[in-house]
Amino acid sequence: MRITQFVARSVLLTALMVLTSISQAADTRPVAVLVPGFFNSLSSGYIRVTPDKLKLEIRPYFAINIVQAIEAQGVDAVVVNTLSPVGTLEDNGERLIRFLDKLKSIAAYRGRPIHLIGHSAGGLYGFYAIAHRPDIGIKSLTTLSTPFHGVEFINKLADNIPGLADAVRFINLDSLPQLQPENVARFMAGFDLPKNFVVKVFAGEQRVKLLPTDARGLSWPMATISLLIGKRSDGIVSVDSAYATGILLKTQGPMPVQKAVSTIPLEHWEQALDYRVFALLGILNAKYIRDQQNAFYGSLARNLKATK
Structure with missing residues (x-):
């Protein structure tokens, strides 16, 4: 009888130890941090109802189906909401740096690989964070329609619309001229990125x-x-x-820039x-x-899982 009780207790103790070790095992699932671009919180969000389980995705910039497409592949998605x-x-x-510091202090994300996905100017914000805080440990950066040459039509607008420059100064919109080609080139030239990033x-x-309705x-x-x-x-x-x-980036060693073979068949904001x-x-x-968004971001999430 005592032997049976001893065996039962040993089995129970072993099971508890296994369960404890599993619960304490490091979560290595990747986290996709979605970085909005310019005008990142000015789009109307009243159409969407965000489920409680996705409460971190509180900005309308990235559609809820985009978040779901990423998470369906086993990758957590978090939208930066402090820009x-x-x-x-x-x-x-x-x-973005402050957001990432806070994110990494949360137990659910601590120690997990962080991958940035920046849309439009969000890719430039990502470059800034990586260059200025390499210790954060960002695993990769994916940019989508990021204007590395600047937004080329801004200069043409300024040349052809009288008073535009004065209006920009009046409303203190300093960030718009920053997207002119010469200013983006100056911004990118100041980076020294980690080796093998x-x-x-x-x-x-x-x-x-x-038909413009297509x-x-x-x-x-x-x-x-x-x-x-x-x-x-x-x-x-x-x-x-x-x-x-044609852009050469300063790095501390080789930095592979992987260019997609095909373009995404969506206009800028539809992305x-x-x-x-x-x-x-x-x-x-x-x-x-919606279907193009789901296909693209789902594929992106699968590639992130395969990133070593």
Whole structure:
């Protein structure tokens, strides 16, 4: 009888030890930190209802289906919600650093690999954080339609719209001129990135279609801007700019820049915002946007899981 009790207790103790070791084992699942770009909190969010389990995803910049597409692949998704919608590149870079410091202090994320995904200027904020705080331990940076050559049409707007420069100064919108090509080049030249750091760059591209209500082509505002850009683009950022063509970055050693083979068939804001917003704007096949978002971000999450 005593032997039976001893064996039972030993089995129970062993089981408890195994369960304890499992619960204390390091969580190595990757975390995708989604970094919004310029005007990051000015888009209307009233259309969305965020489930409690995704309460960290509280900004309308990244659609809830994007977060779900990432998490369906076993990758946690967190949206940065502390940026300034009209802040400078440096200001939002510092805000991103503070967000990452706080995130890494939370038990659920401590010690886990962090991957940044920056849309538009969010990619520039990511570069700033990586260069200024390599100790944070960011595993990789993926940029989507980030204007490495600047937003090229801004200079043309300033040249052709009388009073635009004065208006920008009046409302203290210092961050808009920062996106001019010469200023982005100056911003990027100040970086010294960690050795062997991986950067993956993606570009969006759409063309003018016969019907501006077709999600597969540029909407009329984007089509108008694309004429100012004068080359392949997503309606805001040219493909060359998003691919960082011709840009050499200072590093402490080799830094692979992996350029996507194909472009994303969505215009600039469709790459991140809720597809239902575009239905309100008259797009007839808005679910095309959702399907492209799900396919792209789901694939991105699978690649993050494979990153060593």
